[in-house]
Amino acid sequence: MKCDAAQFEAVAAVTCQKPAGENPDQCFARRRDQPFLCRGHDKCRLAGMTVQQMVYVLHPIETESYLKACPGSGKTESVAVRAAYLLGARQWTTHGIAFLTFTKNAADVILERVARSGRASSAYPHFIGTFDSWLHGYLLNPFGYHTTGYAGKCRDHSVSIIENVSSAAFLHAYKTAQPIPQSGHVFAHQFYYGPDDSLIFASGERSLDAARTKIAWTAGQMAELKQIKEAFWKAGFATYADVETICLRLLRKFPKLAGLVSKRFPFVIVDECQDLGPGQLALLDELRNAGAKLHFVGDRNQAIYSFRKADAAQVIEFATQRNFTELPLTENFRSVQPIVDFCGKLVAQGPINGQPADKKELACIYLTYEKPEDIGALVARFDALLALRKINPAQSVILARGSTMLARLDPTYADKRLNTAHEFARALYLWKTAIFEFRNEALQFTGSVIADAFFATESTKVQSHHQPLSVLSAAAWRLFLAHVLDRCVADPALTNLEQTWSKWAALAKGKLPGIVHSLLPSCDGAIVPSFFAPRGMTTELVSANFAPPANAKTKLKCSTIHKVKGQTVDAVLVVSSPDARSKGGHWSQWLDQSLEDGEYARFAYVASSRPRFLLAWAVRTPTKKADIEGVNGLGLSLIH
Numbered sequence: 001m002k003c004d005a006a007q008f009e010a011v012a013a014v015t016c017q018k019p020a021g022e023n024p025d026q027c028f029a030r031r032r033d034q035p036f037l038c039r040g041h042d043k044c045r046l047a048g049m050t051v052q053q054m055v056y057v058l059h060p061i062e063t064e065s066y067l068k069a070c071p072g073s074g075k076t077e078s079v080a081v082r083a084a085y086l087l088g089a090r091q092w093t094t095h096g097i098a099f100l101t102f103t104k105n106a107a108d109v110i111l112e113r114v115a116r117s118g119r120a121s122s123a124y125p126h127f128i129g130t131f132d133s134w135l136h137g138y139l140l141n142p143f144g145y146h147t148t149g150y151a152g153k154c155r156d157h158s159v160s161i162i163e164n165v166s167s168a169a170f171l172h173a174y175k176t177a178q179p180i181p182q183s184g185h186v187f188a189h190q191f192y193y194g195p196d197d198s199l200i201f202a203s204g205e206r207s208l209d210a211a212r213t214k215i216a217w218t219a220g221q222m223a224e225l226k227q228i229k230e231a232f233w234k235a236g237f238a239t240y241a242d243v244e245t246i247c248l249r250l251l252r253k254f255p256k257l258a259g260l261v262s263k264r265f266p267f268v269i270v271d272e273c274q275d276l277g278p279g280q281l282a283l284l285d286e287l288r289n290a291g292a293k294l295h296f297v298g299d300r301n302q303a304i305y306s307f308r309k310a311d312a313a314q315v316i317e318f319a320t321q322r323n324f325t326e327l328p329l330t331e332n333f334r335s336v337q338p339i340v341d342f343c344g345k346l347v348a349q350g351p352i353n354g355q356p357a358d359k360k361e362l363a364c365i366y367l368t369y370e371k372p373e374d375i376g377a378l379v380a381r382f383d384a385l386l387a388l389r390k391i392n393p394a395q396s397v398i399l400a401r402g403s404t405m406l407a408r409l410d411p412t413y414a415d416k417r418l419n420t421a422h423e424f425a426r427a428l429y430l431w432k433t434a435i436f437e438f439r440n441e442a443l444q445f446t447g448s449v450i451a452d453a454f455f456a457t458e459s460t461k462v463q464s465h466h467q468p469l470s471v472l473s474a475a476a477w478r479l480f481l482a483h484v485l486d487r488c489v490a491d492p493a494l495t496n497l498e499q500t501w502s503k504w505a506a507l508a509k510g511k512l513p514g515i516v517h518s519l520l521p522s523c524d525g526a527i528v529p530s531f532f533a534p535r536g537m538t539t540e541l542v543s544a545n546f547a548p549p550a551n552a553k554t555k556l557k558c559s560t561i562h563k564v565k566g567q568t569v570d571a572v573l574v575v576s577s578p579d580a581r582s583k584g585g586h587w588s589q590w591l592d593q594s595l596e597d598g599e600y601a602r603f604a605y606v607a608s609s610r611p612r613f614l615l616a617w618a619v620r621t622p623t624k625k626a627d628i629e630g631v632n633g634l635g636l637s638l639i640h
Helices: 005-015 024-030 051-058 075-089 104-116 131-143 169-173 206-214 219-234 240-253 255-264 278-289 312-321 337-346 372-389 403-409 420-433 436-454 474-489 501-519 595-608 625-632
Strands: 065-069 097-101 127-130 191-193 199-201 267-270 293-298 325-329 331-336 353-355 364-369 396-400 557-560 569-575 611-620
Touching (some): 051 325, 065 075, 075 097, 075 267, 097 104, 127 131, 131 240, 131 255, 191 240, 219 240, 240 278, 255 278, 278 312, 331 337, 337 353, 337 364, 337 611, 372 396, 372 403, 372 569, 372 611, 403 557, 420 436, 420 474, 474 501, 595 611
Parallel strands (some): 065 293, 065 325, 097 267, 267 293, 331 353, 396 557, 569 611
């Protein structure tokens, strides 16, 4: 239901300075050439908002709220308009609102739309950005040393963030003196503390972390872990998870600081609140107790980050116990109704209104494949189907649960490296193909390797190809990486992947430092990368890991479900694993709400709610009666 005149007038008067009595078309025409909220649209965007969206925009900021938004409901649009409205509704001087997101892209969207209303793009005194950058800017770097003891450099107490999967040589200074039985040495960057000071292992290897969690740690071992973690912090290092621990301890140790931050940001709006972890919730609660008002935005059914310890149920309980006002968005502007209805079979989403569907075309279908080896052929089959339906493949995506399945669909895909040498070999392989679409991946892998080996003590910008802070220009860093790859590819010995991992890793280890140092003399060329053959692959040929990019010609993209969250596409193919041995990758697991507290079902829900017009699942041809009945019960139409 479209918003009523009173709601429209109240919001337009503030965000667009629309005079009373002027209709939406007149306002739009008058301001067409000025910076204004509707720029980029062909008509007034406020007049098209729903009653539910306007109720959220106009909700009093002094009253805490939880916006429960279904997929495709215009959540980001609603938050952006609310931001523009709140920023113009009163005079802000030295205190403001913190709009917190979990991705830079989401923050940029809000910031850009606020800027359209004619306000400064910096939005001062407000903050629009990621949760991490907010903590870094207002707590960790200016005050964290009071907790960590880091002396800083030239009065700069900025902390260097170390990835928990890093294998940089300097990290050996922060590990247990003796290896732990069946666990090895524990490094300071491989664990962190929960809000209750519980020990949480996060090395990036699930089996190793699970094994360490089961260990009955002695008091002496616990004391040593505490010692290496404190030494790690005191040297100016921290992991992303450590940041939350440091900031939480800081607020608890200095209540006056919590009060000052709450006065600086008396209102905090958190987008994608279902992704909040225990540490982040505890931090927000400290600020709330000091006077800040909290507003959550999200969808419990899209909570798929349990590996980060995010718990949507805990978030909802937090909001409920503190009497947040629940505001729903139940109209899906993205997907046609059959797709919306299918998603309702996966989770309890309640009544959601979707878009009208073309009755001549099936919106929900499934394909089958016979053997695991047939998975790669799904790309061409889906491409052909899109051509038949006249759907743009560039606006479509193939999704899988994890990297193993994606590697079958796209041989050049690597969501998780085996080790540093594997990452560098993949970069050279992709660069040598000379296929434009693969160049960014090659630069990203190379940046990771060089930052790890030659800039180990610096923070890096992952989104800028792991650009170290000492390299001021992202463009210069990217050009440097390209020159490194060009030099390496010109070396026949380095690009000869028809040799064993053992021989190739030793060769690359000897040649890379000289190449890096010749192109960037300020870099320490004496440092040797930690290159060795991937575990269990010493005698295997390097080339065996990199199949020809057979699918390079298609515009179709392959991605994990986690990476596509929040996006809108025209069509999606969700590929099921061949069997149920995977953790949340098989279609039968997607239908079982009892598995992993319903997270596997939410994987399917997030994936299946991305498309506008066409949803397809790909499953292995069922042979057992129960599986046949299960597939037939999906409500999807089989396409051969």
